[in-house]
Amino acid sequence: MTSNTTGKQFTITTFGSSHGIALGATIDGCPSGLQLTNQDIQEELDKRRPGTSKITTQRKEKDQVKIISGTFNNITDGTPITAIVYNKDQKSHNYDNLKNKPRPGHADICWQKKYGIYDYPGGGRASGRNTIGHVIGGTIAKKILNKHNIITTAHVIQIGNIKSESIDIKEIKENINKTPVRCADLIAAKKMEESILDIKKKGDSLGGIVEIIIENVPLGLGQPIFDKLDGDLAKALMNIGSVKGVEIGLGFKSSAVTGSKMNDEFYIENNKIITKTNNSGGILGGISNGMPIMLKIAVKPTPSISGKQNTVDLENNNITEIEIVGRHDPCICPRITTVAEAAVNMVIMDHMIRAGFIHPDKL
Amino acid sequence: MTSNTTGKQFTITTFGSSHGIALGATIDGCPSGLQLTNQDIQEELDKRRPGTSKITTQRKEKDQVKIISGTFNNITDGTPITAIVYNKDQKSHNYDNLKNKPRPGHADICWQKKYGIYDYPGGGRASGRNTIGHVIGGTIAKKILNKHNIITTAHVIQIGNIKSESIDIKEIKENINKTPVRCADLIAAKKMEESILDIKKKGDSLGGIVEIIIENVPLGLGQPIFDKLDGDLAKALMNIGSVKGVEIGLGFKSSAVTGSKMNDEFYIENNKIITKTNNSGGILGGISNGMPIMLKIAVKPTPSISGKQNTVDLENNNITEIEIVGRHDPCICPRITTVAEAAVNMVIMDHMIRAGFIHPDKL
Amino acid sequence: MTSNTTGKQFTITTFGSSHGIALGATIDGCPSGLQLTNQDIQEELDKRRPGTSKITTQRKEKDQVKIISGTFNNITDGTPITAIVYNKDQKSHNYDNLKNKPRPGHADICWQKKYGIYDYPGGGRASGRNTIGHVIGGTIAKKILNKHNIITTAHVIQIGNIKSESIDIKEIKENINKTPVRCADLIAAKKMEESILDIKKKGDSLGGIVEIIIENVPLGLGQPIFDKLDGDLAKALMNIGSVKGVEIGLGFKSSAVTGSKMNDEFYIENNKIITKTNNSGGILGGISNGMPIMLKIAVKPTPSISGKQNTVDLENNNITEIEIVGRHDPCICPRITTVAEAAVNMVIMDHMIRAGFIHPDKL
């Protein structure tokens, strides 16, 4: 299979580029019987939309979405759902000076060399704008998962060197929308916001860490040996631009504890088998064990920074300088939470059908 | 597609379980024209084989492999290559007391509940022994990649709290086979070995970190948006039992640096465009950029420990105790290096065909 | 993988329904470097467009296509190509009386029962209009195949009981556009046209046989054992609505000849190994042998006929009558030639990449 489609039973195919005519996605394998309107998708898109606060890019895209297939009287009918967002605020000329001059930290050079022809304005299809497709697919997945009480929450736990305190999941869900950084520790959130505004003034950028929690996943998701649930989640998250690391449960910390500390002891609570700790992060041997799934992703600082940088001119192979003048996020972490939730929800939805928890044809 | 097959153009299907009749793998999509003998695979299998040093499990398996299809006069002919290892030293009775009593940190409970019937001796197909299949596939990939000068090296950089010093790749390759822990820092290696023997005496276990370096990957591997090279590598590595985290390049450290530090500046050396630093770990936007690919994986301590542990009896849902008496590795890191190399080589091989660097039908 | 996508290296995902907002397709795996405009696709769509002659349905759809992604300055850039046709002349009310009353010979009852919710106007996604997607994908395939001198020609050889004489391929290509029935035997074509107009008056319909010839396919396409070239072609053709049979080479006639007659003798002509006869139809053991590929498909008469028919009311399971008043083709054969060419070209294109004749990333 080609690479703009992902999933096996619940699949998404995305298309479009940053400064092209449109972006969109086709979701195939969505069971019939789900109520679905433009507005459902619009609400999620608005969360990742640029230009909504001082700490995001000032590109003014309404990102208005329209479903053009797959529903009948606003109910999914088992046919592929296509939704489209037309680009409105492209300013391609901002990128004229970048033609043939690959931006450090960006994939420009890779696309240019791999395909020969490169839609360079705004990074073309390599732009973060392609995650509009993820959000379209993720919204549909989320609506179905919510009916099964499965809730995915992504929140920022670190920006640069500022870390949030550990907070209870209930409080996280209450707090994440209270500040533009989507950090539930409101004191840390304030500091994070300030540090983002500060780095923006300096023309530089920051990275951070996002935690994703998936509650109420039933025991039994994940297909060994090669489609383990953590394998598929790791891939979906690493596929998001700027992500440089993925952890499940204790993650890298597990390398420094002993087995007797790491192992999660089984016991019974309310007639349900659970574990006392959750160091495994809800997955054992690639199969969900019924505990909350806990993931962390490392997000690198936005590569688009406004100072001068050295690079190579691909036309003559000479060293040259570039200055990036487009509109960019000084820190992508807050907006990436929406994309991470979407990516994760699509994986969980796919595995819910694959493991027989959701009927493949109709709800 | 079902889950015991992975890859798109170069695929592997594995089968078999720890204490069943046999384990093996079928590789499909291997171009014709490769010299391949049992001995080629045997050499790699011997690296992951148990019972070769004091720090590994004492299960005595020769793991003798036999190719039963796919070659003609010891040359691959474009048909699927199947290779088999028959189990010899099964001691299934060691596991009789574990029936219906899931071992903490293991997938027993997940398999039992998901499938109803569970081949519990030795963890059945969830056992690390299923990675024999990985090594079969990885060996074939490696032989072809080596012709393209692509070299994958996995080495241990941390066991428990003992970390190796940073060492040059040339020295790593020279040193890793000098000690049983496969750590190139020979001083740290000695300490690691001692700490493994120490924890073994205590009936406990250790985890660690393995770094994987892939040299000479050409620019252009990786298929955006959903089969990015780092996405596929993360999945392949996370799919290995005991892996709890994957990093590329700076990994989680990238969350705390600024964009101006993170970005790798392009320049020219010997008429080749390279980057001054390699914080991105050789992949930008999911496509290899020609620099070495640098990955790290977090390996949890072996869940099989010899002390008493609490668990639940699945027959009556009562709390019970278990004691694991099988033969196990006190630390899986040294042996996991071979499996990680195999997993990574299969991904690179698959993408070499996908990106048109290797002809799909014949070498 | 879900079912609205087909192909492995050159894939097409289609979406949309007869009376919905739009229909379209996303082509993934098209190498970069192909000149491609809306007009290229429009020309092919115009061939399958309804309302162009007295013998086709009178639905007046302009079927205007617009590419919204995948090209940069009218050249493919390796990203997914999406093209859309908005529906204009829907008359959904024509179908109000058919709700819950499945039309004989149509898939209404299957969709209704399978998915619960059924976009019944015009047959929804089961309508022949969904082949707009095929033609979008087929056009792109055709443009690339033509560069390799591969030419696909579909022509009508039978309508009802009227059969065309056997005609040389050169003459076929000259004649097929001279009459609306797309039959190259101009005398038979005239009779076919009359018989279609005649059956239309009677409110009934006709079927026929279409032959597809693919010239200049190189030896080596087709991947045994389960993706043989004839297997993939048979599937692609049988997947077209109304097709009830597929033959390759001698087809069903091969059941009544002896092996000594059937076998195509090899010999040399102009330093090329060819066969004296072509009973195998250009494929041996699932692999193209360099001879023209010869296929035939059986097309059933259009199930939409205007007389009264008995059926079952799905609301109360009573026998009822229906009368179909929409606009329909009295014989689908002439228009199906365009769709068959598209379907076949997509398969050949997919296999050209798979067998290494076309680079997967760039032309």
Next chain:
Amino acid sequence: MTSNTTGKQFTITTFGSSHGIALGATIDGCPSGLQLTNQDIQEELDKRRPGTSKITTQRKEKDQVKIISGTFNNITDGTPITAIVYNKDQKSHNYDNLKNKPRPGHADICWQKKYGIYDYPGGGRASGRNTIGHVIGGTIAKKILNKHNIITTAHVIQIGNIKSESIDIKEIKENINKTPVRCADLIAAKKMEESILDIKKKGDSLGGIVEIIIENVPLGLGQPIFDKLDGDLAKALMNIGSVKGVEIGLGFKSSAVTGSKMNDEFYIENNKIITKTNNSGGILGGISNGMPIMLKIAVKPTPSISGKQNTVDLENNNITEIEIVGRHDPCICPRITTVAEAAVNMVIMDHMIRAGFIHPDKL
């Protein structure tokens, strides 16, 4: 995906060649909970086994099968099932004179040119012996389908010019095992047998037609647009060596009837919606409609005939003669019935899971 695997939810990967070490198959996606022994598979293999009557090849293979993974105490446990048949009666030297001399009607030349290296004894992997894999997979599918009352019956209806009378399905099932030709019309069967013995004496071969009937398939199998049930069945059947045509329902005859004759009228019988006729062959718009599925395949005469034939010597591109001295079936139709049943059962099983009729993980 590579080409030695087929299916999406219930998949089979086959391997091995005619004169190699072994042949076999791995079935993935078989739910846990099915009783399965070597003997189950052996019984089906014995039906396709050579050397069982005067009208089949005299190669004496016991084709003894052994399951080496996927069952625990003779019950499937959700892991991949691998079964192997070792070759015993290879006489590779019979083929020495055929090296580089492609046999007319065989795929020798295609494999030789495509892969460069060709396992030519007995046609290597292109041999009909590779259908041992089909039968392994088909047996497992059949065992599960039978629990759902789905019964597949393949029987010979024509050999050369001898056609059987139309016979009721009940009688077909009673009669097919009464004669070696697997034709239920016992009078025709006798004539067929004689004509096969006669053609064998002449050193020539015969083809024929096999009909496949699948009873009790529920309404709703088949996934439009590109995995229609008839599309998948056509592919599976065309993928069998020697098959040159596939029909469903009226097949090619549907091209010459009118719509009013072709359409199958719906009515009610025993509270079930059925059709009065079954011209569509049980599938409408790619989805099963609950009626018996009726297919026909055209089988070409065995290309291995014993007289002298002209061909080309691939070493020097000169015309040369060959004489095939191996042991071959004068007519493959009787043995192909078992393979056709297997191929069809795997498709139906795959679609039963895909449409949610069978749970993907456990029975």
